[in-house]
Amino acid sequence: MKHPINIVKYSGDVVAFNVDKLINSLRRSQASEELIQHIVAQVENQLYDGISTKKIYQMAFKMLKDKSRVSASKYKLKKALMELGPSGFPFEKLVGKLLAHEGFDAKVGVIVKGNCVQHEVDVVAQKDNDHYMIECKYHSDQGRFCNVKIPLYIHSRFLDVEKQWLQLKGHEAKFHKGGLYTNTRFTSDAIQYGNCVGLLLTGWDYPRGNGLKDRIDKSGLHPLTALTTLTKAEKTKLLDEGIVLCKEVYGNPGLLEKIGIPKARHKNILEDSEELCATHI
Incomplete structure (x- = not known):
């Protein structure tokens, strides 16, 4: 039986190499199945114990780029989101454009009056009776996750804004909700808390099948x-x-x-x- 190769993730965790994960990430690029299998075979030949996921990505990306620039562009989506920095404002604009594409009237960088204080909100989005206050948490490092402190902070801001929104004419019947978008992932505590208080959580691959990567690919x-x-x-x-x-x-x-x-x-x-x-x- 072949000894499993251990790889080092961006977070520093050590896990066994999973060829299916590499295949699935390459399929997202919409490259031909023949090219994908060729790249996988080449990468497997160059694996060694302790290789980083970053190094594996670089090898696959280079081979993909040599054959198809557009497939390489789709493959590098996660890295492309990291390159939107350093301010995080381009990421907020991307989230606003994504929501606008999905039918929302979305405004980026809005000063909103709360019940206690004013807030600068990253994105305010409205569609029909849905009225969302969305904060964007941008990271330039794949190893950094959104921990529970962030949804805690955002939810408290939302509650202050919601009190004020409920006093506006015509808002009694509206559905108000706070949201958090990140270009990386959430910790399990952040997901548990966000779901418990009713925050809209959107990360790189969360919710499953409707995360940022899925919505960008579809749109x-x-x-x-x-x-x-x-x-x-x-x-x-x-x-x-x-x-x-x-x-x-x-x-x-x-x-x-x-x-x-x-x-x-x-x-x-x-x-x-x-x-x-x-x-x-």
Whole structure:
């Protein structure tokens, strides 16, 4: 029997290598099954005890990028969300755009009057009778999780805002709810508390089947940081212009010239942007 290979996760935990997890993450990229099996075989040949998940990701990403830039962009979604920093504001904009795509009237960075004090709320979203106050917790490190302190703090802010909202005309029948979005994961305590008090919790892969990765894949609202055709400095310049989505890059081709990208590279950037934002799974 083959001895299992131990790998080191971003959190520092040591676990046995699971080939199915690698296959599933590659399938999210929508690469061909033939290419996926080829990459898996190559990665398995290079595994050694104590290898990090970061190193495995880098190997798979490089092989994928050599064959299909767009598949590589989809594969790097988690990393692309990490690259939206350092301020966290681009992540808030992404959440606002995701909710707007889902039919909400979403406003980002809103000063809201509470019963006791004013609050700066990351996203206020309304649709029909649903009225949400959403806070976004952005991490630039995959090993950091949202612990229970964060939903505790957000829920107390929501209760202060809700008291004020209930006094507004026409709000008696509205369904008010607080929410927390993070680009990483929640601890089990954070999930238990959030569910107990009725907070909307959305993380990288939570709730199962409807986490950030699922909703971005379905909507085609990929962050521009997923593009393999842009340098880190170019991505930063676009983020500074208030652009966060591949869709916005494709819709504003003049921006590429504005931030100083040579004309010869525009075609590949715009083609990849179009293919990413047109993708609906």
